[in-house]
Amino acid sequence: MATPNDRKKIESILREPLTRHRLTLAQKLRAASNPEQPQPFTLEDLKNFAASIRTPDAEYAKETLNVLEAVQTGKAPQEPQFDTPEKQLIWGAAIAYLSSNPEQLKTWVKPPAEGTVLTGTELWKQVTGTNYAYQELLSLRAPRARSAARQGHQVRLGRPRHGLYV
Numbered sequence: 001m002a003t004p005n006d007r008k009k010i011e012s013i014l015r016e017p018l019t020r021h022r023l024t025l026a027q028k029l030r031a032a033s034n035p036e037q038p039q040p041f042t043l044e045d046l047k048n049f050a051a052s053i054r055t056p057d058a059e060y061a062k063e064t065l066n067v068l069e070a071v072q073t074g075k076a077p078q079e080p081q082f083d084t085p086e087k088q089l090i091w092g093a094a095i096a097y098l099s100s101n102p103e104q105l106k107t108w109v110k111p112p113a114e115g116t117v118l119t120g121t122e123l124w125k126q127v128t129g130t131n132y133a134y135q136e137l138l139s140l141r142a143p144r145a146r147s148a149a150r151q152g153h154q155v156r157l158g159r160p161r162h163g164l165y166v
Contacts (some may be wrong), residue, residue: 029096057084059087068094071094071104076123
C-alpha cells in the first residue's frame with residue numbers, strides 16, 4: 001500500500017507524466033540563459049515542446065493553437081485555459097519563451113511601447129486576468145495570511161497582477 005511519503009520519492013516524481021517535460025523545459029531555459037554559450041529557445045522549440053506533450057484531453061490541441069497565436073501576435077484569440085496540468089505547462093512554456101525572447105514582443109500585431117517588459121503587456125493582463133488566475137491567488141491567500149499573522153504582519157489581498165502585500 002502506498003503511503004503519503006511515497007509521493008515524495010524521486011521514483012514517484014519521475015513517474016508522473018509531466019515531470020520529464022518540466023525537466024526538459026527547465027534544461028532548455030538554462031541553456032538559453034547561459035551567458036557563455038547561449039542556445040536560443042526558438043518558436044520552433046516551443047512548438048516541438050507543445051507537440052511532445054501527450055494527453056487524452058481533446059481540448060489540449062485547441063489550447064496549444066491559442067498559445068501559439070498569443071505568442072506570435074500578442075493576444076490570445078480565446079481566453080487562456082488552465083484547467084489541466086498540460087495546459088498550465090504549455091502556457092508556462094510560452095511565458096518562459098517570451099521572457100527568453102523579448103524581441104518577439106516587437107513583432108506582435110500591436111507591439112508594446114518601447115521599454116515595456118512582458119509583465120506590462122496586454123497578453124500578460126489577458127493571462128493573469130482569468131478567473132483561474134484569480135482563484136489561484138485567493139487559494140494562496142489563507143496560508144500566507146496565517147503565516148504573516150503569526151509573525152505579527154498585516155496582509156492585504158490585491159487584484160490579480162497586484163499580489164499579496166505584507
